[in-house]
Amino acid sequence: xxxxxxxxxxxxxxxxxxxxxxxxxxxxxxxxxxxxxxxxxxxxxxxxxxxxxxxxxxxxxxxxxxx
Numbered sequence: 001x002x003x004x005x006x007x008x009x010x011x012x013x014x015x016x017x018x019x020x021x022x023x024x025x026x027x028x029x030x031x032x033x034x035x036x037x038x039x040x041x042x043x044x045x046x047x048x049x050x051x052x053x054x055x056x057x058x059x060x061x062x063x064x065x066x067x
Contacts, residue, residue: 033064 039053
């Protein structure tokens with residue numbers, strides 16, 4: 001009897017853990033898009049800084065702006 005309980009409990013516990021991780025990932029993504037935004041370049045920025053700003057803005061648009 002105890003063996004069959006353990007065989008049933010382990011898959012149920014693993015499924016609950018897996019589902020819990022999935023919802024946390026979604027929440028982190030949503031918060032990231034609210035916490036960060038497009039960076040506006042300045043005339044005083046170096047070429048390297050402008051390149052990095054462009055990369056950041058492209059990543060933000062890909063992840064946070066709609067289709």
